[in-house]
Structures are given as C-alpha cells and as structure tokens.
Amino acid sequence: MTPNLDLAPIGNCAVSALVDRRGRFVWACAPRVDGDPVFSALMDGNDPDHGFWDVDLEGCVDVQQAYVRNTPVLRTVMTAADGASLELLDFAPRHPKHSRTYRPLAFGRVLRPLSGAPRVTVRLRPSADWGARRAETTSGSNHVRYLCTDVTFRLTTDCPVSHVLNERTFRLEKPLAFFFGPDEGYDQDVGPGVQAALDRTIGYWREWVRKLYLPLDWQEAVIRAAITLKLCAYEETGAIVAALTTSVPEFPESGRNWDYRYCWIRDAYYVVRALNRLGAVDILENYLGYLRNLVDASAGGHVQPVYGVGLEAEIDERIVESVEGYRGMRPVRVGNQAREHLQHDVYGQIVLPLVQSFYDQRLLRPGTIDDFRALEKVGDRAYEMHDQVDAGLWEFRTIARVHTYSSVMCWAACDRLAKAAEHLGLADRAGHWRARAATIRERIEKEAFLEDEGRFAASFGNRELDASLLQMTDLGFLDPMDPRQVATFDAIERDLKKGPYLFRYVEPDDFGEPETAFNFCTFWFIEALHLNGRDAEAREIFEQMLSRRTHAGLLSEDISLNDHELWGNYPQTYSLVGIINCAILLSRSWTDVR
Structure with missing residues (x-):
C-alpha cells in the first residue's frame, strides 16, 4: 500500500x-x-x-x-x-x-x-x-x-x-x-x-x-480544524507543534524533508489570533505560559526560531537511515537545523501574543507589570535586530538578507509595547516605544520600498517578492487601501499566484525552484482579498481549498498544482489556522438567519 x-x-x-x-x-x-x-x-x-x-x-x-x-x-x-x-x-x-x-x-x-x-x-x-x-x-x-x-x-x-x-x-x-x-x-x-x-x-x-465560537458558515471545517489544533498541543508545557510528522517532502524527491514536531515561534501570532477567534481560552492561556517561559530563558538575548515541546533549545538535526522515508524519499530528519538560524521576526511573534495578557479579563493569570518589564527586553532585542540580516520567515539555509517581514514584525513588537504601556499607565515607556516604532518604520519605508514600481520588496535593497508582504496590512503597518500596499498586492497576485494557489516565493532557494504552493500563503491571499473588498473571489478560493482537504477534513503544508496532491508535513498547524481565520472572516453574520 x-x-x-x-x-x-x-x-x-x-x-x-x-x-x-x-x-x-x-x-x-x-x-x-x-x-x-x-x-x-x-x-x-x-x-x-x-x-x-x-x-x-x-x-x-x-x-x-x-x-x-x-x-x-x-x-x-x-x-x-x-x-x-x-x-x-x-x-x-x-x-x-x-x-x-x-x-x-x-x-x-x-x-x-x-x-x-x-x-x-x-x-x-x-x-x-x-x-x-x-x-x-x-x-x-x-x-x-x-x-x-x-x-x-x-x-x-x-x-x-x-x-x-x-x-x-x-x-x-x-x-x-x-x-x-x-x-x-x-x-x-x-x-x-x-x-x-x-x-x-x-x-x-x-x-x-460546544464552548467554541463558530461562524455561521463552514462550521464542520472549523470544528475539525479546532479539534486538530488542540491535538497539536502538548498540554504539559503549552507548546503547539507545527505538525505531527517529520520528513514528508514538500514535493517529490525535493530533499525539502523537515522535522516539524517542534514549536515554531513564527506560528505564535497566527495561532493566538485563531484561538481568540474561536474563544479557545484553555489552549490560549497554556500557550501564553509556554511563551513566557521562553521570555525568561532568553533574558533579553537571542531567541531561536524553534524549540522543543519541553522548551528544549538543543534540537540538533540528524539524518536517520533506518527507514526508507515517505514513499522511499530520503532523507528522514530528526531535529531541525532552523534552531541555529537567526530569524528576527520571532521577537514580534513573542510580543504580539503576550501583550494580550494585559487586556484579556478572561485569563486566570492576567499580565503584570513585571511581565511587561520582562517583555520589554524582547522589545529591546527587536529594536536592535530590525535592520540586521537573517534567514527570514522561510528559513533560508544559505541566503541571508534584511527581510522586510522580519523588520515589520520588529516594528510591530515596539508598536504593541507602546500601546500596552499606555494601557498600563506607563506614559514614559509608551513614548519610548512609540519613538522606536517610528524609527523602524522610517527605515523600512526607505530601504524596502521600490519607487519605480511603487511597491515593497521582500528584503532591503532588493526587488524579490514573497507572500509575507501581504502581512503588512494584517500587522497594522499599512492600510489595505494604501497605494503602496495595493501595488504590492497586485505584484504578488501577478507573480506568486498560480491558479487559485499562492507560492511563498518563486525565486530559486537553497534547493532550487519551489514546485508546490504553500497552503498558508493561499489563506493569507484569501484574507487579503477580503480586506480589498473582493469577497466573492475570496470565498471561491476558500471553497477550493476546503475541497482539497483529506477525508479527515485537514490539510498538510503544500499542494501540487497539477494533481492537487498534498505534500509536506501533516496535519499542518499553519493550515489549520488558515481554515479557522478565513472561515470566520468570510462567513455570513449570525444575524442573517433572523
């Protein structure tokens, strides 16, 4: 078989x-x-x-x-x-x-x-x-x-x-x-x-x-995604893994076989947003505790892109020869080299979820002033690293640039700390973080913007595109109708969209040219269509994505353009979050059934 x-x-x-x-x-x-x-x-x-x-x-x-x-x-x-x-x-x-x-x-x-x-x-x-x-x-x-x-x-x-x-x-x-x-x-x-x-x-x-918030439409899809997201949680520590498998390749014989049985910090903002939309406070609060432990462990210094479910930093990558691999496609990897990478978006990914604890009255353990002081150390690191080269969101193994998405996440860290400080009555700290956010914004607008095309590039001083630029709107950096964002969206739609699906990027990377679309990026594109007032198109593509799910109602990381076969590790947390977020955004209102 x-x-x-x-x-x-x-x-x-x-x-x-x-x-x-x-x-x-x-x-x-x-x-x-x-x-x-x-x-x-x-x-x-x-x-x-x-x-x-x-x-x-x-x-x-x-x-x-x-x-x-x-x-x-x-x-x-x-x-x-x-x-x-x-x-x-x-x-x-x-x-x-x-x-x-x-x-x-x-x-x-x-x-x-x-x-x-x-x-x-x-x-x-x-x-x-x-x-x-x-x-x-x-x-x-x-x-x-x-x-x-x-x-x-x-x-x-x-x-x-x-x-x-x-x-x-x-x-x-x-x-x-x-x-x-x-x-x-x-x-x-x-x-x-x-x-x-x-x-x-x-x-x-x-x-x-029965305690979840569900949209009027696509309830079966949201319920299944929510249950499976909970299954990806390691309750003892609060960690949520990227997937339950290792080494299912992104496409046949690609060598892009990774171990996803760990907790990626890059997922944090998106996971928490989905949990909020579901009202799944039990998973949410436990996950915030996991992130607070990472804040303590980092002590204002380097934060890895990925950790073990028990907060382990040492998850060194190795190759095992004892199994043939998925359909005989080696290598089979245990551990993940990404833990060695520099990935500066992680500082925003930690700050954005954790500032919620200063506002959310549902939590058994609300955020404290001491928590804020500890989180400021992460903000200091974000400010320090916002214009430094890294491996980027997609964890390039041999390509180091100042990635726009990483810088925008560092801006978001400072921006949210300013707002949290104001909420906590810390006026001096609010002013401090607003000034830092303004400095980062100015740098991004200068270094990543292409005047001749009126759009942003994926890295400072370069011209390439990647799908993460769609998040400049979601993160609050740009209004969706800002001409610069409209031009960026148009370029992404033109160059990265293949059929109904979106690629992360199309430039060759460490392993050559990508051949499969990245499911979470397609969900980002659906959200962007919604924000641009193109709901009919958004719903059509969302329905197509739902039709590609397994009989269990789930998606992996990637999808083939030709035969629509699923590739990459499974079930993919990013894809579960995409189903939840898009369904809630695009659903009719409950008032429509009155």
Whole structure:
C-alpha cells in the first residue's frame, strides 16, 4: 500500500497517532510527539514489516471511515464480500478523573461485529530504534508488553492474547477491547473500562466544542480544524507543534524533508489570533505560559526560531537511515537545523501574543507589570535586530538578507509595547516605544520600498517578492487601501499566484525552484482579498481549498498544482489556522438567519 496523507489523527494532547483509511495506525511517537516512532509505517515504504497496528477483515470489499461527531474519535466500518461487517473505534483517552484531566500515554480500540460472522486478524507490530526493528515482546495471560525505544507499552485486552501474538485469523463474535498504554496493570475489567473511557472521551470533546465560537458558515471545517489544533498541543508545557510528522517532502524527491514536531515561534501570532477567534481560552492561556517561559530563558538575548515541546533549545538535526522515508524519499530528519538560524521576526511573534495578557479579563493569570518589564527586553532585542540580516520567515539555509517581514514584525513588537504601556499607565515607556516604532518604520519605508514600481520588496535593497508582504496590512503597518500596499498586492497576485494557489516565493532557494504552493500563503491571499473588498473571489478560493482537504477534513503544508496532491508535513498547524481565520472572516453574520 503506497503511503499517502489521507490520514486521520487521534490524540489527547499527550500522545497522538495517524490512522489510515483502513483503520491502520501508521504513525505515532512516544513518549512525546518528537520522540521515537512507535508506529513508523508512514516512513517505511510500501510494504513495511512492522511499525503499524491493523485489524484485517477477511474478504474486505468496502471501508467507510469518519469521526464521531465533534470529536477526534475515529469510526471505521469494514464490510466483506459475504456481507459480514465490523466497527472499529479508535481514540486516545481524555476526560475528567480525580479532579484532573486524564490523558495517559495510551490508545484505545473497540472492535465490534455489526453483521454476519466477520473473520479478522489483529496485527500489532510496534517499532523500535527509529523503525529499524520490531519491538521485543513478552506476554501474560491477558496482556503483551512491547519494549520500544524510550518507553515500554502494554497491550491489555479481552481478545485471546495468542490471537494477537500469533496474528491468528479468528471469528469475531462479540465486542473486543484493546488498551495500548503504560506498562502497568489495568485495574478494571478491560471491556467495560475501555468502553467507559471511550464514552467519557466523546463527552469531553463534545463539551469542549460546544464552548467554541463558530461562524455561521463552514462550521464542520472549523470544528475539525479546532479539534486538530488542540491535538497539536502538548498540554504539559503549552507548546503547539507545527505538525505531527517529520520528513514528508514538500514535493517529490525535493530533499525539502523537515522535522516539524517542534514549536515554531513564527506560528505564535497566527495561532493566538485563531484561538481568540474561536474563544479557545484553555489552549490560549497554556500557550501564553509556554511563551513566557521562553521570555525568561532568553533574558533579553537571542531567541531561536524553534524549540522543543519541553522548551528544549538543543534540537540538533540528524539524518536517520533506518527507514526508507515517505514513499522511499530520503532523507528522514530528526531535529531541525532552523534552531541555529537567526530569524528576527520571532521577537514580534513573542510580543504580539503576550501583550494580550494585559487586556484579556478572561485569563486566570492576567499580565503584570513585571511581565511587561520582562517583555520589554524582547522589545529591546527587536529594536536592535530590525535592520540586521537573517534567514527570514522561510528559513533560508544559505541566503541571508534584511527581510522586510522580519523588520515589520520588529516594528510591530515596539508598536504593541507602546500601546500596552499606555494601557498600563506607563506614559514614559509608551513614548519610548512609540519613538522606536517610528524609527523602524522610517527605515523600512526607505530601504524596502521600490519607487519605480511603487511597491515593497521582500528584503532591503532588493526587488524579490514573497507572500509575507501581504502581512503588512494584517500587522497594522499599512492600510489595505494604501497605494503602496495595493501595488504590492497586485505584484504578488501577478507573480506568486498560480491558479487559485499562492507560492511563498518563486525565486530559486537553497534547493532550487519551489514546485508546490504553500497552503498558508493561499489563506493569507484569501484574507487579503477580503480586506480589498473582493469577497466573492475570496470565498471561491476558500471553497477550493476546503475541497482539497483529506477525508479527515485537514490539510498538510503544500499542494501540487497539477494533481492537487498534498505534500509536506501533516496535519499542518499553519493550515489549520488558515481554515479557522478565513472561515470566520468570510462567513455570513449570525444575524442573517433572523
């Protein structure tokens, strides 16, 4: 079976897995999202020997799959040629227990016969040593232990253990439960216990969804994006990862295979904006705590573009040879060299979300004067670096320029600090930051503006375009009707838009010319169309983007122009945020249903 990205994530904000259309676990890492893959089949060719967990129905001719409404609980129904059918329910437990949220490093599966006499084979083959081998096993009367690389899992089940160990085909005559979790005893009857966890998990997610703000239009798309955004959160620290996978290439044989299982600071402003629009304060407040910890750690100095979910700075990049890569396309990378880069937009990306804490009365922990003083150190760094070369938003590995977007983000940091200081009654600090913002603005308008074309360039002293220039309006640097922004928008539409999709840039970079469109940039373009009063066009392109989602309602990082196939890591936080933001911007008002 050739791997593809038509996958459905399940998870509980501690652990996650990707399940394919036939109900097969093909990707999951432990003990954290950036850990060693327990299920590695996604990265190991067309017919892997291990790294998966499937339930095979003998004579299967049809498979239907969908989420249980408003949850990340996945239901797969398989039907055989003789009419026998079964139901498979997959989930990661998440529900209240003992006055806290129970979210173990565990997956639950409930297997039920629906009609006839289905004959099934359960194959549970976890990986170890980054997919190099099957995990070793030991077994007891109703459990099997799997010795993976950094964690030992225990399968507790009311299915005959020998059926699992020997991968024996058997007749499914009653419901069976499987709990694949920590290596400890299961302190209740496994069937009723897993069913109770399933019911409580469904209840938790439905209650969470009902507290969200939803637009009138595209509610299903927004709900699915919101749930999956929450699955990309590592709740223990508040981090939100860029994606759940590593090394899915941006396009075939491109070498642009990156590990996105980390927390990128460049995402912060956009993630927080989406969380605000959803009213998802639980994720928002936890994420702000993660950012405050980074502020403390930086102490006014350098901030990396990317950190580990446990706030680790050391996420050095290496290449593993133990798996073949997605569809055999190497390299497979663990870690990310971007942590070594200079990327000066990060200072604005930290300041913009955190100033919210000085205004937002919903938060359990509002911002304090001490928080403001700490944040000023980040502002000092933004001012210091606003006209210095960096790798830019797109993390060029061999191209260093003074990128306009980075400078605009540094301006935004100073601008928002001025406004926050005024709100806090710190008049002298407000004046200080206004003056700094004015200085940066003057420099950008002088160095990045092309008089002959009346537009801005992507870097100081050069002429190239990139899609991030659309954000000059969103960040408040320019009014959308400012002639300079109109000209910049027109140039981007002319040079970077291919069909309905937008490229980040079209100039060759470290790996040659890009061949796929960047989904988040297309969402930026949709927002820009809206701000320019072109709502009909914006809605048309948005609908096209929604039509390109997987059956799970999600998008990866990139899309091919010719066949519309998804490429890049999945599910992509940027793309989830794009769906949420555009749907809320473009939807009809709730007053339209009166």
